[in-house]
Amino acid sequence: MNTQAILKVEGLGHRFGDFRVFDNINLEVKKGGITALIGPNGAGKTTFYNLVSGMFKPTEGKIFFKGTDITGLDAHQIVDLGLARSFQITNIFPELTVLENILIPLIMHTKKAFSFLRALKKEVHLQNKAREVLSTLGLEEFANKKASELAYGDKRLIEIGIVLAREPEMILLDEPTAGMNPAETEKMIQMINHLASTLETTFFITEHDMNVVFSVSSYIYVLHQGRLLAQGTPEQIRENDKVKEAYLGGGAHA
Amino acid sequence: MRKLLASIFVGSLFLLPLLFPDYWVLILVEILIMGFFAMSFNLLFGYSGLLSFGHAGLFGVGAFVSALLIEQGYSSLLVLLIAGTMGAGIVSLIIGFLCVQHDEIYFAMITLAFGMMLFTVAHNWTSLTGGSDGLPLMKIPSIHLLGNEYSLFLPGVLYYVVLVVTSLAALLLWRLINSPFGLILKGLRENKNRLRFAGGNIKLIRLVAFIISGALSGIAGVLFCWFSSMATPDFLHWSFSAKPVIMSILGGAGVFLGPLFGAAIFFVLEQIIRQFTDNWMIFLGMVLIPIVLFSPQGVLGSFQDILERRKK
Numbered sequence: 001m002n003t004q005a006i007l008k009v010e011g012l013g014h015r016f017g018d019f020r021v022f023d024n025i026n027l028e029v030k031k032g033g034i035t036a037l038i039g040p041n042g043a044g045k046t047t048f049y050n051l052v053s054g055m056f057k058p059t060e061g062k063i064f065f066k067g068t069d070i071t072g073l074d075a076h077q078i079v080d081l082g083l084a085r086s087f088q089i090t091n092i093f094p095e096l097t098v099l100e101n102i103l104i105p106l107i108m109h110t111k112k113a114f115s116f117l118r119a120l121k122k123e124v125h126l127q128n129k130a131r132e133v134l135s136t137l138g139l140e141e142f143a144n145k146k147a148s149e150l151a152y153g154d155k156r157l158i159e160i161g162i163v164l165a166r167e168p169e170m171i172l173l174d175e176p177t178a179g180m181n182p183a184e185t186e187k188m189i190q191m192i193n194h195l196a197s198t199l200e201t202t203f204f205i206t207e208h209d210m211n212v213v214f215s216v217s218s219y220i221y222v223l224h225q226g227r228l229l230a231q232g233t234p235e236q237i238r239e240n241d242k243v244k245e246a247y248l249g250g251g252a253h254a
Numbered sequence: 255m256r257k258l259l260a261s262i263f264v265g266s267l268f269l270l271p272l273l274f275p276d277y278w279v280l281i282l283v284e285i286l287i288m289g290f291f292a293m294s295f296n297l298l299f300g301y302s303g304l305l306s307f308g309h310a311g312l313f314g315v316g317a318f319v320s321a322l323l324i325e326q327g328y329s330s331l332l333v334l335l336i337a338g339t340m341g342a343g344i345v346s347l348i349i350g351f352l353c354v355q356h357d358e359i360y361f362a363m364i365t366l367a368f369g370m371m372l373f374t375v376a377h378n379w380t381s382l383t384g385g386s387d388g389l390p391l392m393k394i395p396s397i398h399l400l401g402n403e404y405s406l407f408l409p410g411v412l413y414y415v416v417l418v419v420t421s422l423a424a425l426l427l428w429r430l431i432n433s434p435f436g437l438i439l440k441g442l443r444e445n446k447n448r449l450r451f452a453g454g455n456i457k458l459i460r461l462v463a464f465i466i467s468g469a470l471s472g473i474a475g476v477l478f479c480w481f482s483s484m485a486t487p488d489f490l491h492w493s494f495s496a497k498p499v500i501m502s503i504l505g506g507a508g509v510f511l512g513p514l515f516g517a518a519i520f521f522v523l524e525q526i527i528r529q530f531t532d533n534w535m536i537f538l539g540m541v542l543i544p545i546v547l548f549s550p551q552g553v554l555g556s557f558q559d560i561l562e563r564r565k566k
Binding site for chain 2 (some may be wrong): 053074075076091093095105112113114116119162166198214237
């Protein structure tokens, strides 16, 4: 196996009843940088992420993370191995404070979930670490605010914070700019670029906005009607006739 | 500030029996026991978002363990408390495994089913539990202090023993909800899926919370056995399981002392209304409905909200 590949998917397929979402997907994500998975609506991108992250078990094929077979492991075990994700629809702890939103993954990360009698306030290391994550994201001033009270773009950043707090080796970002206005999108892209260049984390993102994809990613996979249509560098994908056809035929966002 | 308020609160509880006749001291005892039972239940309900409809089953296990041991001649309060807690904890572990597979209405239904099964065991295993008559205590345990023996039959003695036990257990509960584990429980309530994808083993977390809540309910059961001078299958009945639910909602499931406050409203209201009519449940309903409709945070919860708004 190629030691450069952090994620490797072999013959992955999935069916909901008789409906085949996709079959025989083979791909490898290299360590480091930003790789993208694109495709028209309904191509199966989110399902692909759900399988890789352990939301449910694939009906066919195998998934390897750092050479370990993670097919069929539950989501929390996959996170513990160092593969974390965000969601297309904002997925945070709305009634808790912004700081608590970050403390939860930190508690899981430091294996203190079953620490019963020690006051959380006295876990100075966790508190400092959580504030560090918030300052990376520019959310420090909202630390004691309820997460539900923040603006949409900031809620999306909280979710990135929840992922970062686990210090994963690989992050799956499912449509990180979904529903954002241009200013928020710009801020999010800068954030992702900044994180990818300062951390040693591998990013694997899906994105509907082609400008975003071509500007941030170094390698792109194209999913169409449940199959891998193409793969290559942004230049190769931009010139690929099959890709152009799929996007034009399928009511493209591009 | 918080510590000061808590000390004043507990301190004033120590003075209460001096101000009330025995009849009301016993009602205070019942409020403390049922209030603590509701607080244990609320670890699941208010903090973890899990509505158990079978908690009387676990409460009843504590009561019966205590009654059976007293019948066997054990009289150390500490032994009875520890045994009742462990008994309820072990039963929670056994049934909890199936209860925690799902949440929401499914969790409520499975806990209700186990509660009914525990009731039936207590009701029909006549040789052990005395059937529908239950186990009346032939000898009420007593406490030994400075060479003297004080029987729990005396309302004042019972009150102080119950107050000390429930205060210590509530302190434990307080530390628990302010620990890392406590925040994980709130995360479970807020968004179990996000917790799972932050690395949380959802079923294991639910199970641990269930066992702790069940074991603490066992402590309340032991105390209630001393208070009632008996253990009966009625303690395990599903209608008894509704009590902590009602008390938590009355007082406020989102506030630490909300369920205790709810228990106080429950019993004081009962005393007042029963002077006029036997149909007191109609009046309980008339209080409960507007609270759920207009003040879903409960009486103490709404009070806290008003205070916080004033601060701002």
